[in-house]
Amino acid sequence: MDYAIIAAGEGSRLVQEGVQWPKPLVRLNGIPLIDRLIDLFLRHNATSISIIINEEMKEVQQHLREKQLPVPFNLVVKSTPSSMHSFYELTPYLTGGKFCLTTVDTIFRENEFAAYIESFKKDPATDGYMAVTPFIDDEKPLYVGTNPSLQITAFTDQATPGTQYVSGGIYGLTQPAIRILAKAIEQNMSRMRNYQRQLVAEGLRLQAFPFPKIIDVDHAEDIAKAEQFLNS
Numbered sequence: 001m002d003y004a005i006i007a008a009g010e011g012s013r014l015v016q017e018g019v020q021w022p023k024p025l026v027r028l029n030g031i032p033l034i035d036r037l038i039d040l041f042l043r044h045n046a047t048s049i050s051i052i053i054n055e056e057m058k059e060v061q062q063h064l065r066e067k068q069l070p071v072p073f074n075l076v077v078k079s080t081p082s083s084m085h086s087f088y089e090l091t092p093y094l095t096g097g098k099f100c101l102t103t104v105d106t107i108f109r110e111n112e113f114a115a116y117i118e119s120f121k122k123d124p125a126t127d128g129y130m131a132v133t134p135f136i137d138d139e140k141p142l143y144v145g146t147n148p149s150l151q152i153t154a155f156t157d158q159a160t161p162g163t164q165y166v167s168g169g170i171y172g173l174t175q176p177a178i179r180i181l182a183k184a185i186e187q188n189m190s191r192m193r194n195y196q197r198q199l200v201a202e203g204l205r206l207q208a209f210p211f212p213k214i215i216d217v218d219h220a221e222d223i224a225k226a227e228q229f230l231n232s
Helices: 012-016 033-043 058-065 083-093 110-122 175-186 192-201 220-231
Strands: 002-007 048-053 073-077 099-103 128-133 143-146 152-156 165-173 206-210
Touching: 002 033, 002 083, 033 048, 033 058, 033 110, 048 058, 048 083, 058 073, 073 083, 083 099, 083 175, 083 192, 110 128, 110 165, 110 206, 128 143, 152 192, 152 206, 165 206, 175 192
Parallel strands: 002 048, 002 099, 048 073, 128 206
Antiparallel strands: 099 165, 128 165, 143 152, 143 165
């Protein structure tokens, strides 16, 4: 499976709070966030790994260019206006059918991720597998509406009656999702959440896959929270 990582954000809140590293190089238990994901994806049968970082991340550029991986490794250096645009810049490398995209600061347990990937691989009927969680660890969460079979019916900025989950920042997608992304870019759409709404509007079959807990590393205090979560 092709894997991709969006790591083009500025991480400005971490800098303002005194964190010395750019976000992709923030350490959890001594391991940079970006390395943690790369190593995890290699353990789960990556056929390629593609990463986008912004043009100002010179230290991250050097770190990644020194890496030698046993699979094709594509590094895109480009500043973009949103995660959706960063995703678009990675699409030339996501041609093998199903692929998995994550943000660099999404923290999850590996055994739960393994179950998610296996379910996604084995499901022939869906266009996408979206990681969701009942644990809200975001200032502006994206709520995910589902039916009793956990098929996704809506993405909303506010919780609605019966909403159990928020988006977890892990996206298992297929080629139809890339075609819709290209249309969204042409239409000057912005923000990843609006693109996800468009997937539903276009009739793609999206399945929610619950993780008990997913943490985002947005603030300095989140580093200790994430380490404790992974070590527990």
